[in-house]
Amino acid sequence: MNIEVIKTDNAPEAIGPYSQAIAVGSFIYTSGQIPIHPKTGEVVGNEIQQQAEQVLENLKNVLEAAGSGMDKVVKTTVFIKDMNSFSKVNEVYAKYFKEPYPARSCVEVSKLPKDVLVEIEAVAVR
Numbered sequence: 001m002n003i004e005v006i007k008t009d010n011a012p013e014a015i016g017p018y019s020q021a022i023a024v025g026s027f028i029y030t031s032g033q034i035p036i037h038p039k040t041g042e043v044v045g046n047e048i049q050q051q052a053e054q055v056l057e058n059l060k061n062v063l064e065a066a067g068s069g070m071d072k073v074v075k076t077t078v079f080i081k082d083m084n085s086f087s088k089v090n091e092v093y094a095k096y097f098k099e100p101y102p103a104r105s106c107v108e109v110s111k112l113p114k115d116v117l118v119e120i121e122a123v124a125v126r
Contacts, residue, residue, distance in 0.1 A: 001025070008065035011058040012036035015113070020062050023126070028066045032079065032121040033058040034113055048085040048117045052092040055120050060096065068124045070096050078106040079119040089118060 006021035011033065014020055021030040035044045035051035036058070044054040060070050080089060086106060102122070112119050 004066075006030075006062060006066040008061055009038060010061035010065065011038050012041070013038075021066055023066050026126050028063060028068050028122075028124045028126065030059060030062050030122045030124070032077075032119040033062065034116045034119045036114070043114055043116055048080070048082075048088045049092050051117045052089045052120075055118055056092065056096045059120055059122055063122070063124055066124070067126050071098070072126065073097065073102040073122045073124045075103045075123040076105075077121050078104060079109045079112060080106065081109065081112060081117045083108040085117065 001024060004023040005019045006023055006028065008020065011020055014031065018031050021028055023029075033055045035054035036042065037044050037054065038058065038061070043051075045051050063069055063073070078089060078093075080086065
């Protein structure tokens with residue numbers, strides 16, 4: 001099995017012992033992306049929509065570095081701090097994904113890294 005580490009400067013660097021993404025065969029597994037601006041290292045925005053936008057931009061950039069794209073995502077997992085924000089995240093999410101939409105799970109969590117409001121990870125194909 002050939003494992004390829006995916007790394008790009010267009011998404012936040014890993015802040016621990018993990019990779020931005022790993023490619024195995026035709027599959028790409030991303031780490032969860034949070035709303036960190038890759039150039040400044042700062043959390044973007046205080047509102048869930050602003051944060052979701054940055055998260056999805058980061059995810060898009062990681063996938064593109066792997067030779068994939070948002071149109072090749074087959075599954076996402078969305079972690080949000082408040083399930084009442086679900087519809088606001090969906091508004092932004094719908095700008096990045098078109099039919100056929102990827103499968104998705106969404107869970108409310110008590111805390112995310114850097115106390116952000118949303119984190120998203122994905123599985124895609126090349």
